[in-house]
Amino acid sequence: MITLDSLTKSYDDHLVVDGVSLELPSAGVTSIIGPNGAGKSTLLSMVSRLLGVDAGTVDLDGLDVHRAPSREVARRLAILRQDSHTPARITVRELVELGRHPHSKGRLTPACHAAVDAALARCDLADLDRRGLHELSGGQRQRAYVAMVLAQDTRYLLLDEPLNSLDLVHATALMQLLRTLSDEHGTSVVLVLHDINYASVHSDRIIAMRDGRVVRDGTPEEVITEEALSDVYGAPFRVHHLDGDRIAAYYR
Amino acid sequence: MRRVVLALTLATLGAAALLLTWGVDGHWDFALPRRLETLAALVIVGAAVAVATVVFQTVTASRILTPSIMGFDSLYVLVATLIVWSTGAATALAMPPLALFALNTGVMLGASLLLFRAVIGDGTRGLYTTVLAGVIAGTLFSSISGFLFRVMDPNAFDVLMADLFASFTSIDTTLLAVGAVVLTAAVAGAFAMARRLDVLALGRDGAIGVGLDHRRTVMLAMALVAVLVSVSTALVGPVTFLGLLVANLAYRLTGTHRHGANLLVAMLVAAVALVLGQALLQHVLAFNGTLGSLISLVGGVVFIAMLIKESRR
Numbered sequence: 001m002i003t004l005d006s007l008t009k010s011y012d013d014h015l016v017v018d019g020v021s022l023e024l025p026s027a028g029v030t031s032i033i034g035p036n037g038a039g040k041s042t043l044l045s046m047v048s049r050l051l052g053v054d055a056g057t058v059d060l061d062g063l064d065v066h067r068a069p070s071r072e073v074a075r076r077l078a079i080l081r082q083d084s085h086t087p088a089r090i091t092v093r094e095l096v097e098l099g100r101h102p103h104s105k106g107r108l109t110p111a112c113h114a115a116v117d118a119a120l121a122r123c124d125l126a127d128l129d130r131r132g133l134h135e136l137s138g139g140q141r142q143r144a145y146v147a148m149v150l151a152q153d154t155r156y157l158l159l160d161e162p163l164n165s166l167d168l169v170h171a172t173a174l175m176q177l178l179r180t181l182s183d184e185h186g187t188s189v190v191l192v193l194h195d196i197n198y199a200s201v202h203s204d205r206i207i208a209m210r211d212g213r214v215v216r217d218g219t220p221e222e223v224i225t226e227e228a229l230s231d232v233y234g235a236p237f238r239v240h241h242l243d244g245d246r247i248a249a250y251y252r
Numbered sequence: 253m254r255r256v257v258l259a260l261t262l263a264t265l266g267a268a269a270l271l272l273t274w275g276v277d278g279h280w281d282f283a284l285p286r287r288l289e290t291l292a293a294l295v296i297v298g299a300a301v302a303v304a305t306v307v308f309q310t311v312t313a314s315r316i317l318t319p320s321i322m323g324f325d326s327l328y329v330l331v332a333t334l335i336v337w338s339t340g341a342a343t344a345l346a347m348p349p350l351a352l353f354a355l356n357t358g359v360m361l362g363a364s365l366l367l368f369r370a371v372i373g374d375g376t377r378g379l380y381t382t383v384l385a386g387v388i389a390g391t392l393f394s395s396i397s398g399f400l401f402r403v404m405d406p407n408a409f410d411v412l413m414a415d416l417f418a419s420f421t422s423i424d425t426t427l428l429a430v431g432a433v434v435l436t437a438a439v440a441g442a443f444a445m446a447r448r449l450d451v452l453a454l455g456r457d458g459a460i461g462v463g464l465d466h467r468r469t470v471m472l473a474m475a476l477v478a479v480l481v482s483v484s485t486a487l488v489g490p491v492t493f494l495g496l497l498v499a500n501l502a503y504r505l506t507g508t509h510r511h512g513a514n515l516l517v518a519m520l521v522a523a524v525a526l527v528l529g530q531a532l533l534q535h536v537l538a539f540n541g542t543l544g545s546l547i548s549l550v551g552g553v554v555f556i557a558m559l560i561k562e563s564r565r
């Protein structure tokens with residue numbers, strides 16, 4: 001379990017995350033939704049120690065995330081950022097191998113190679129593994145970054161908008177993959193999503209943020225409602241029931 | 253990769269043989285020791301500058317920036333000027349070479365660490381902020397040195413000028429030995445952290461994400477760079493643009509992001525370029541001690557070409 005205790009962050013008097021306290025479960029798929037600028041990425045960056053906190057603590061199964069050795073944290077928690085920096089002249093496989101750093105410090109073991117191969121296959125990259133990252137399309141590159149955090153093989157997987165620039169088929173495949181990881185390997189997946197219908201269909205729990213605060217927190221049945229969504233986004237929503245799923249419409 | 257390394261190693265050996273034997277008529281016992289010293293200086297300084305540049309470029313996430321370009325050379329001039337100015341020409345000349353070298357290097361080391369920290373921060377500033385900070389620092393140092401040149405007495409100025417121009421042919425043997433030991437240790441240190449440098453190329457967030465102690469790694473890398481450039485500059489004077497040339501050539505030759513490969517190949521490229529350049533200069537062009545200016549000419553053109561290419565992106 002990851003316990004967030006009154007996390008706070010502001011940029012020059014502008015309060016971006018406002019005393020958020022939460023418990024992120026040690027299993028299941030948890031989606032974070034909310035409008036642009038709500039503070040979702042800031043929250044995830046603080047939970048994953050990429051960003052220092054102004055106040056509050058993050059406890060990861062008894063480990064103070066901001067005090068513990070970075071490598072300890074990296075063996076339990078992997079983070080995919082909204083935008084990643086690409087090293088020059090690196091191949092897809094080499095990038096995914098860097099995900100093994102917390103375990104191997106760069107000297108890959110047979111277990112590492114197995115994890116890398118599995119991650120590449122899961123992200124449909126087995127055929128592209130020798131390609132340079134700069135020779136890929138935006139969606140292929142995004143999948144390579146996802147494969148890198150998968151290869152890290154952690155209990156907690158934090159993903160900031162992992163569906164960015166993926167086509168419909170690969171987006172759905174990735175959501176199914178995350179669901180499988182959670183169901184079969186007991187991975188706890190926490191992800192920021194803009195497509196609320198992916199959140200609705202694949203999540204166990206949905207956390208909605210607005211103006212740096214958690215304004216809704218519950219099952220898809222509780223959060224994907226016309227009233228709740230209109231409140232979170234400040235715009236009208238329709239929610240339809242299709243084959244047992246709750247599908248929100250916001251196109252008109 | 254193997255073939256590149258093999259070819260470059262052979263080229264280095266060939267160039268070395270050329271430098272050692274070309275045009276020696278008879279007086280081997282006189283020529284050989286002096287030429288061996290020059291060869292050692294070229295190889296050691298080349299390796300140090302190459303390694304320093306590759307590491308520096310990873311920390312700054314840039315293929316254009318080098319310690320020299322980021323104000324290091326003007327800092328060196330300033331430190332040397334301050335030392336001669338404050339001790340006076342007579343004292344500077346009377347000082348044992350090793351003491352002057354140690355003073356020069358020590359002050360440089362401290363000052364360059366401060367400079368790098370001020371200019372680079374933790375490596376998360378954008379290219380333009382970094383370049384701007386480097387240019388401002390460089391200009392500041394140059395203007396202070398320029399002012400001191402004017403108020404300095406002419407004897408001290410002469411001593412200083414002799415100190416400031418890159419020269420591989422007139423190095424004190426003791427200094428060379430001491431410098432070689434320090435530089436070899438620093439180069440070995442860089443190779444020891446090659447895998448961490450690979451991870452550092454992911455950028456701050458990516459590196460922390462896979463468990464790298466980012467702050468410590470950047471500090472360590474910059475300390476190595478500071479040692480490498482301080483000692484090599486104190487030995488032979490500034491060779492601006494050498495690092496830029498050899499690092500970028502090495503990236504092309506290896507085609508990989510791995511630092512193990514890039515460090516090694518950059519070192520070999522530097523050795524070939526310097527040794528061959530010196531041999532040719534001495535015999536074909538019959539110049540002496542102007543290797544630095546030749547490098548600056550070629551490197552300057554490449555630097556401007558790279559800047560133009562980068563700005564068109």
Ligand SMILES: Nc1ncnc2c1ncn2[C@@H]1O[C@H](COP(=O)(O)OP(=O)(O)OP(=O)(O)O)[C@@H](O)[C@H]1O
Pocket residue numbers: 011016034035036037038039040041042043082
């Ligand atoms: N480095 C920064 N300096 C100043 N303000 C920042 C900085 N980073 C984020 N902000 C501000 O903090 C607020 C929250 O940003 P954050 O990136 O957390 O939003 P988000 O919910 O992830 O939005 P999006 O859906 O667009 O990704 C925004 O108003 C943003 O402008």
Ligand SMILES: [Mg+2]
Pocket residue numbers: 040041042082160
């Ligand atoms: Mg965001």
